[in-house]
Amino acid sequence: MISQQEIIARQHRLLAQCEPNSVCLIPAASMVTRSRDTEYLFRQDSDFWYLTEFNEPDTWLLLSNHEQYGRPYTGMVCQPKDPHREVWEGRRLGAQMAVARFDLDEAFELDELPEVLMEWMLGHDNVYFAQGHNRQADTLVQGALDALRQAPKENVAPGCLRDIRPLIHEMRLYKSACEVAVMKAAGQISAAAHKRAMRFAKAGVYEYQLEAEIHHEFAMAGARSPAYATIVGSGANACILHYTENSKALAESELVLIDAGAEYKGYAADITRTFPVSGTFSEPQKAIYNLVLKAQQKALDFITPSVTLGEATALTIEVITEGLVELGILTGTVAENLEQETWRNYFMHGLGHFLGLDVHDVGDYRVDGEERPLQPGMVLTVEPGIYIAPDAPVPEQYRGIGVRIEDNVALTATGIENLTADVPKTVSEIEALMKG
Numbered sequence: 001m002i003s004q005q006e007i008i009a010r011q012h013r014l015l016a017q018c019e020p021n022s023v024c025l026i027p028a029a030s031m032v033t034r035s036r037d038t039e040y041l042f043r044q045d046s047d048f049w050y051l052t053e054f055n056e057p058d059t060w061l062l063l064s065n066h067e068q069y070g071r072p073y074t075g076m077v078c079q080p081k082d083p084h085r086e087v088w089e090g091r092r093l094g095a096q097m098a099v100a101r102f103d104l105d106e107a108f109e110l111d112e113l114p115e116v117l118m119e120w121m122l123g124h125d126n127v128y129f130a131q132g133h134n135r136q137a138d139t140l141v142q143g144a145l146d147a148l149r150q151a152p153k154e155n156v157a158p159g160c161l162r163d164i165r166p167l168i169h170e171m172r173l174y175k176s177a178c179e180v181a182v183m184k185a186a187g188q189i190s191a192a193a194h195k196r197a198m199r200f201a202k203a204g205v206y207e208y209q210l211e212a213e214i215h216h217e218f219a220m221a222g223a224r225s226p227a228y229a230t231i232v233g234s235g236a237n238a239c240i241l242h243y244t245e246n247s248k249a250l251a252e253s254e255l256v257l258i259d260a261g262a263e264y265k266g267y268a269a270d271i272t273r274t275f276p277v278s279g280t281f282s283e284p285q286k287a288i289y290n291l292v293l294k295a296q297q298k299a300l301d302f303i304t305p306s307v308t309l310g311e312a313t314a315l316t317i318e319v320i321t322e323g324l325v326e327l328g329i330l331t332g333t334v335a336e337n338l339e340q341e342t343w344r345n346y347f348m349h350g351l352g353h354f355l356g357l358d359v360h361d362v363g364d365y366r367v368d369g370e371e372r373p374l375q376p377g378m379v380l381t382v383e384p385g386i387y388i389a390p391d392a393p394v395p396e397q398y399r400g401i402g403v404r405i406e407d408n409v410a411l412t413a414t415g416i417e418n419l420t421a422d423v424p425k426t427v428s429e430i431e432a433l434m435k436g
């Protein structure tokens with residue numbers, strides 16, 4: 001659990017990085033229409049959540065480091081209390097209650113927003129805001145700035161509109177101990193769900209029924225939603241990287257690839273496992289599976305503070321290329337294949353990505369044109385795969401096999417902690433679980 005103290009410390013750290021006399025304007029997400037008058041399940045904006053852990057739509061967090069206050073000064077614009085709307089749409093905290101809950105200096109109601117934005121910008125030199133992220137918010141901020149610029153006689157508008165994202169995203173890239181603990185819980189919940197799916201799988205079960213097993217396990221462990229659309233791809237569907245139709249029945253001789261992670265207290269897990277529907281790998285399936293596992297293990301053994309994701313990727317590519325040559329899937333020498341990058345036909349995505357509030361989390365992978373060394377506090381996925389299309393020019397027994405193995409690791413001072421180690425991963429572990 002992230003404490004209120006940690007949330008407020010984030011707000012203060014953000015303000016401390018701003019130029020003097022700055023105001024930060026951070027809008028929440030809005031509801032999104034699904035059809036006519038129904039809406040998608042609300043998902044808070046990740047930057048707003050990071051700075052508030054408040055799950056209401058159409059709210060604004062306001063922060064100022066103006067010298068007149070001599071300390072961080074904070075405000076919020078909230079949806080107004082409205083008995084009628086609350087009967088239909090749900091409870092609202094309201095401005096009055098928000099002051100105590102978020103330890104604010106001031107709180108306002110949404111109908112005051114245009115004036116509040118003007119008042120909060122007034123007398124500041126800089127406005128920090130994520131322009132282009134939320135069209136409605138852009139219009140409101142631009143409108144308030146325009147109104148201030150048109151003020152007669154006095155020049156009271158801030159001179160500089162700055163992008164707030166690099167500051168927040170650099171903070172989000174480095175997870176605190178509490179964040180890593182929450183992400184570990186997300187990993188454990190997701191691991192249990194993968195095990196449940198392995199036990200449930202058998203020929204005739206539909207991919208969406210495995211998806212339902214997974215989501216059931218998430219919810220029963222306290223995670224209402226997946227962190228992204230769950231992928232259950234059996235047979236050649238495993239070769240479609242973001243397959244989400246999940247509509248086919250599993251067949252006895254196939255592998256099934258499941259890429260699923262829970263969103264827990266806002267944080268994502270992102271696990272992939274691939275296993276045989278029958279509970280036993282065939283020899284060609286085992287050969288591809290063990291090659292992906294070897295590549296992943298190579299990367300996991302290598303990743304530690306100060307190395308780069310690019311270096312880990314290069315090692316993985318070497319293992320995969322050597323293995324594909326050995327199996328006769330690639331022809332020619334290993335050196336020739338590495339030179340010609342033929343592995344791209346079978347491993348067409350990156351080795352991993354940052355993970356956090358977003359599944360493909362924020363944070364720059366390159367700094368000053370150079371690949372960024374990994375550092376303690378970063379959390380990333382390690383997810384090599386091999387995908388052999390049904391019509392690939394390879395020995396027949398390998399066609400239509402898709403395997404990915406994905407774990408989530410947190411960088412520590414001395415190495416990594418695997419947050420998703422609870423799901424079986426070797427051939428014998430998987431076969432034992434499925435037989436049990």
Ligand code: GLY
Nearest residue numbers: 228259270383406
């Ligand atoms: N689940 C999306 C990914 O693995 O990147």
Ligand code: MN
Nearest residue numbers: 259270271406
């Ligand atoms: Mn994934």
Ligand code: MN
Nearest residue numbers: 270381383406
């Ligand atoms: Mn991933």
